[in-house]
Amino acid sequence: MSKKLKRTVRATALLGAAVVAAGSLGLLASPALAAPGDAGHGSITVYKFEKPVGAELGPNDGSKLPDATIAGALPLIADFTVCEIDNIDLAKQDDWLRLSKLTAVGNPDVAPGVTESTPPANAAKLGACIDTQTTDASTGKAVFHSLPADRAYMVYESKLPAGSAGPVQATILTVPYPGKDDGNGNVQWNYNPHIYPKNSILGKGSTKNGKLVGDTVSFDVTVPIVSLPGDQKHTQFVIKDTLSSSIKFTTGKVVLTPVAPAPEVTLVEGTHYALSNSGGTVTMSLLPEGLKLVDGAVGGKLVFTINADLIATGDTTNKADVTINGKVVTPEVPNPEDFSAGWIAKTGKLKSGTTEALQGAQFEVFNVKTTDSTCPTNFADAQAKAAVPANGITQVKGGPYESGIDGKTKTMALANGQKFCAYETKIPSGFKGETSGYMFTVAAPGEFLKVENTQVGVDKGDLPALPITGAAGQVLLLGSGAALLAAAGVMFALRRRKATQSL
Template sequence: MSEHTASRALSRGLAATAALAVGAAGLFVGGTAAFADNIDTAKTGSIIVHKFENPGNGTMNPDGTGTAPKTKPIAGVGFEVCHVDGIDLTAAGNTGWNQVKAVSNAQLLAAQNGTQLASYTLSNCTTLPDTDAAGVASSGRLALGAYLVREVKAPANAAKKADPFIVTVPTPSVNSGAGTGAWVYDVNVYPKNTVGNPPVKRIDDQAPSSTAVGSDVQFSVEQIVPGIAAGETYQKFTLSDTLDGRLSPKVGTVKVLVDGVALAAADFTTTGSAGQTVKVQLTASGLAKLSAGAKVRFEFAATITSVGDGKIENTAFVNVNDMDYTPAKPGEPGGPDPENPTNTVKTRWGQAQITKVDPSKKGLTGAEFEVRMGDTAECTADTVFADVKDPADTNKKLVISSGANGVVNIPGLWVGSDSVNDKGEETIGLATRCYQLVEVKAPAGFVLPTGADALTNVVVKPGTTANAAIDIENKQQEVPELPLTGAAGQVLMIAGGLALVAVAAGTVLISRRKQQRA
């Protein structure tokens, strides 16, 4: 876009203002001598700011004619207009115009704050209304002269405030070069901002098969590629993510996609460090595939190795051409290379403990249980369960056993995660989660329960000590009645013998009576 503006260098790849303004480049090559009409000193003028996103690609003139920028207007931006004292645009010999052209880039940047522009005093500084939905803000009536325009309130997603620039009232009617003989007193200017949407980080919900410690947690980071000014190129695009010590990054799983198309291995480099930091950097070939508005997506996994307090948070950082999307102070000159933070994602893991006991509450070793994940925070009749897989072999179900004293330690289990959906809305996962144990092997000498008796529900909370122990009782196996031995058997045998003696004695007595009668 050709504009009547200072040709200011673009610091660190950030977009400088592209405005119809008189600046250090001295675009008024002809001065007043090149114009057929004299400046009407009886008139006043104004400055009308039109705020657009980069790259713009329009060809607008100070009188508002021309081809409008194709990018979006920016609302809510504040500008301040200050009169530059000591510059008279009507003085003989074009003295005032030469003074305007002599202002350097560095002097303009230094005038972002304060009351000085080089050796000139700034006076009557007036804050314009914020730009409206069309990106427009207008000053009141202004006396003829040179004015410094500076952005004092940047848009929330600006990579950098627009650089200060000078506007003359009046100004030639064309955008650059020698004039056509007409003067514009109500001057339209078109400063632009490179704006960037903050990167977005997401964490996937764990599938039922991958909810035990040792499973992988899937992360992604998305960044919309910001537009840049004409003539600029993308020089840097990096992701930096330092993970919690309970997560072990899997650098080899990193993928980078641009608008859904995976980049080749040569398009980016990936490094990991003992400090848990994963860094992904696009190479020259990868940078060449970027365009304004494209969506870059980084994907990678990390293995959860322990639970601790059960609450794990993570924030990543993205750097695009050293742009700074921090609303409070975008692109401050001379600051450190900015890295724009994503939202913070959270994942929660817990651990429970049960005890396998006999009817006398003595712990039993050797019981085995399969683990199932529920889809509700509390255990209810409506809870739906799915098998948890063994992280060491995902083709097998996770089976846990009772150890010494009958204790069954349920390894770290996923509770829930907080992330962001495709609409940018925060999603809050479960704070607790119902799990179910299915007894598949009883301790030796004890009965394996069946049906509902084999099922034990437990609510898992974040952390390793947040859950009370649950006792699961097993009944001892029944056995056939054994032969009687010992004292009890002897008593019965004696009683039986005495009965036989009594019967025999009775028989003898009856026989003798019969003989006597005979």
């Protein structure tokens, strides 16, 4: 059978199989039946994933990777464009040998192009860019159908995924593409090659959380360290966080956790990073020494902790801008928690039976565990327990909280739903108080607790007994005096009579 007849038989068989099995997919050739020069059509499939840390997903030989192999890969949304390469005819053996001399460029910032080193008179060049596809958000997949066979194509990333460290290299593919040996010594040709370009996504997976403890809040911004394309290095790593007016920045801390077993590293301000606070906007910027550490910690994470005091009613709603090499991601705090500003009200119970606002009382407040049902025995006991972090007790800042003329202490902002114990460390003169703690739970802004002192003298036994005074006492006293005078008169009369008789 002649070569021409063989090709006619192959093409006819291919066409029948394609119509039955592939429908409108345009797969007009197959690895088992076709070879270069058989014409027909094929396809190019792109799977776009985030670049993994460590090993690649599989071989980059144009074959389709098993679904189980790519099941854990993170798909990305990007645009890819396919362009023809003119003056390359893969029905000709010599043109196959020219492929190694081709260089392709193209990305959102660089116009697509193809050059050929030591070219012949009809040098390869960029032809028509015939299709652009957006990768599927759930699979990362895009397919370019009905591509004429025996052609070379350039595929380039024409729109980057959000946060990408940079574009992938433009790729030259052929239809058909050399496939694997079938095991019997026969060359296979892949008319539907697959490629798996991957991008490093700067800041991808960054998280932010907020933790309320008593009268303070801490935010942790956690940023995974990903590998950069090619020989790129980190040139910028900035975390900026604008705090709400209900909290006040106090301190910051940066910790780098490389891949185990490398130890955690606490970075040094001024050496590894700069930290500033301007009007409530906190900015952490890695310095050159810090950037070097991050370059060596791919696969690890950086955690920037912001500590702040609660100063007014609000919640932990917050987000940060993470900028790495010009790319920005904005992690937010999930499930924000509330906190409230309020006060302790101080009253005095008077001997008259009335109650009035009491000035001059002082309180210290402690945040205790929500599982506690009683307060530490007294103020000294609470202080001792707060000195041991494992006890889960902290002293609220800003004390002592002293009651004013209206009986209210200055305000304190505390976490909703948490328990607190207040101790009266100074009792106004002339009143009685308690040394034990007063437990309360914050639910809303306003009055957190009301403490009443009783005036000394209200309760029996408060004071020593006084002499009896008043009208009844005076009558009794006069009566007693008259009786004494009468008795003295009788005695005088008896003595006088006795003396007369003796004369």
